Amino acid sequence: MRTSTPMRTSIATVSLSGSLTEKLTAASRAGFDGVEIFENDLLASPLTPEEIRARCADLGLSIDLYQPMRDIEAVPEDEFKRNLRRARHKFELMRRLGADTVLVCSSVHPLAEDNDALAAHHLRQLAALAQDFGIRVAYEALAWGRHVSTYDHAWRIVEAADHPALGTCLDSFHILARGSDPKGIEDIPGEKIFFLQLADAPLMAMDVLQWSRHYRCFPGQGGFDVAGLVKHVFAAGYDGPLSLEVFNDVFRQAEAGPTAVDAHRSLLVLQESAGLAALPEPVVPTGVAFAELVTPDADPVGALLRALGFARTARHRSKPVDLWQQGEARVLVNTGPAARRDGTQLAAIGLESPDPAGAARRAESLLAPVLPRRRAPEDVALEAVAAPDGTELFFCATDRPELTSWTHDFEPLDHREPARHVHRVDHLALTQPWHQFDEAALFHRTVLGLSTCDSVDVADPYGLFRSRPVTNADGSVRIALSVGPAPTDDTVRAQHIAFTTDDVVAAARAFRAAGGRLLAVPTNYYDDLAARFEFADGELETYRELGILYDRDADGDFRHCYTETVGRVFFELVQRDGGYSGYGAQNAPVRLAAQHVGRPPR
Numbered sequence: 001m002r003t004s005t006p007m008r009t010s011i012a013t014v015s016l017s018g019s020l021t022e023k024l025t026a027a028s029r030a031g032f033d034g035v036e037i038f039e040n041d042l043l044a045s046p047l048t049p050e051e052i053r054a055r056c057a058d059l060g061l062s063i064d065l066y067q068p069m070r071d072i073e074a075v076p077e078d079e080f081k082r083n084l085r086r087a088r089h090k091f092e093l094m095r096r097l098g099a100d101t102v103l104v105c106s107s108v109h110p111l112a113e114d115n116d117a118l119a120a121h122h123l124r125q126l127a128a129l130a131q132d133f134g135i136r137v138a139y140e141a142l143a144w145g146r147h148v149s150t151y152d153h154a155w156r157i158v159e160a161a162d163h164p165a166l167g168t169c170l171d172s173f174h175i176l177a178r179g180s181d182p183k184g185i186e187d188i189p190g191e192k193i194f195f196l197q198l199a200d201a202p203l204m205a206m207d208v209l210q211w212s213r214h215y216r217c218f219p220g221q222g223g224f225d226v227a228g229l230v231k232h233v234f235a236a237g238y239d240g241p242l243s244l245e246v247f248n249d250v251f252r253q254a255e256a257g258p259t260a261v262d263a264h265r266s267l268l269v270l271q272e273s274a275g276l277a278a279l280p281e282p283v284v285p286t287g288v289a290f291a292e293l294v295t296p297d298a299d300p301v302g303a304l305l306r307a308l309g310f311a312r313t314a315r316h317r318s319k320p321v322d323l324w325q326q327g328e329a330r331v332l333v334n335t336g337p338a339a340r341r342d343g344t345q346l347a348a349i350g351l352e353s354p355d356p357a358g359a360a361r362r363a364e365s366l367l368a369p370v371l372p373r374r375r376a377p378e379d380v381a382l383e384a385v386a387a388p389d390g391t392e393l394f395f396c397a398t399d400r401p402e403l404t405s406w407t408h409d410f411e412p413l414d415h416r417e418p419a420r421h422v423h424r425v426d427h428l429a430l431t432q433p434w435h436q437f438d439e440a441a442l443f444h445r446t447v448l449g450l451s452t453c454d455s456v457d458v459a460d461p462y463g464l465f466r467s468r469p470v471t472n473a474d475g476s477v478r479i480a481l482s483v484g485p486a487p488t489d490d491t492v493r494a495q496h497i498a499f500t501t502d503d504v505v506a507a508a509r510a511f512r513a514a515g516g517r518l519l520a521v522p523t524n525y526y527d528d529l530a531a532r533f534e535f536a537d538g539e540l541e542t543y544r545e546l547g548i549l550y551d552r553d554a555d556g557d558f559r560h561c562y563t564e565t566v567g568r569v570f571f572e573l574v575q576r577d578g579g580y581s582g583y584g585a586q587n588a589p590v591r592l593a594a595q596h597v598g599r600p601p602r
């Protein structure tokens, strides 16, 4: 493992939104060492090349690449003459910028010839000119290049051109999108790999140019084995930067600062996966200690919890926070100042951790904002970090004598015994801000050490949701991340807490008897259930009466129902039997539609 010299990291300006200045600032703050300057970002900037150079220097960024130069090689001779003239201009510009490597992507010119000897001859002339300027040319195969579309083909041409100022640029997207075997990279001498660009992408069957220009994402967020490719590149002897080049419609709109942090985190994890760097080990959470709701008015949430069988068992010593408990399920209800700002929402999650300090070290090494260990001077010190959506994550050691427990901040109340319908939190469902879904999945997987499941599409009457659960191995921590298709406001960004019960019918009846109202589910849904499954006599009628939804997979069955919503939050009762491991995705469209009933029309 190569841990002595940390790898240099870089990011193409095209990967971030905003003006060139905003992009550079974001890249520097997130910890990148360098940037690739995308030509359009320079053309659109009011700064002179000298000012850009000075700005980068002030920000501690090197300019690792200037790009792209297009349609250079294998074109008709008069065209090539003009290309050399154009190149001379760009090399002069690069001298002013202080950039010493230029990317040339394989030609898509309609008149380009399928002639490797001519391509090599042209690139050799270009490299000779570049050399006069102290510049190196890195030739990259675009996956949709007219005649050169694979990395090995680009390398053969570079090898034939045989010029010291000419090498190749490897771009993981082009290589993996074409399905090329990256093992062959090891046949390229390391010193001839002038640059390495990294991007992942979700696996999709679509035109490769559209795929590249709109759907690239940061390593670890898509379906490619980017770490595997990187291993081959370093085995070949490459020693340049790891540089992200991500064209993505969401990142183009999202704020540059958080995107750059997400980007840098992806490179840290990539280095870990490729064996190029060591990070503190992930500490996988072993359960949910609590979920904390903030609310301006404790009554509606309290009424729901009481009807669900919870009892208010303790109160925070110094703050307006109540602990509601039933079995191992614990909900904190906080009516402090945040609630007046944010309304009712899930603000924090306590995760049981075998090593809270280790979990925080891991999180910090992956750029998670670390929260103050004490929220107030009199509180016990707890390790906590913020997730990308702002949810506070506390690493807890509940009732473990050797460690401080969050429960020490709470004073027991004289209370009624809780009921025994609910045992623990089954899952937490958090709708993410529209531009943070991929970041959230990467964060929960790499920072918390949870496993990501496949994402599923769920139809809502007013749009399509994507949902992606993350879990630990035994299912004692399950977080369902979801996102709407478009910028979603907070009324749509619902959150919920699902509680495990052994008998959802009894729990639902008790909830109703205590005055709770369950979400009403349309009769059509039950007619469909009757067609799909066989039920015991009266069973379906019970579900219909209570609004219980049903699903079954190869391993077991799933029965669940929903309370009404307070602010952004509602509760779910969940009965899992056998090894059912899903979340009733099949039922989600019906549930989402039912939740719109009674809301003001949109």
Ligand SMILES: O=C(O)c1ccc(O)c(O)c1
Pocket: 067, 068, 103, 105, 140, 142, 171, 197, 212, 213, 245
């Ligand atoms: O989409 C493009 O044209 C394009 C340009 C430059 C690159 O390095 C690249 O990978 C793609």
Ligand SMILES: [Mg+2]
Pocket: 140, 171, 197, 245
């Ligand atoms: Mg590229």
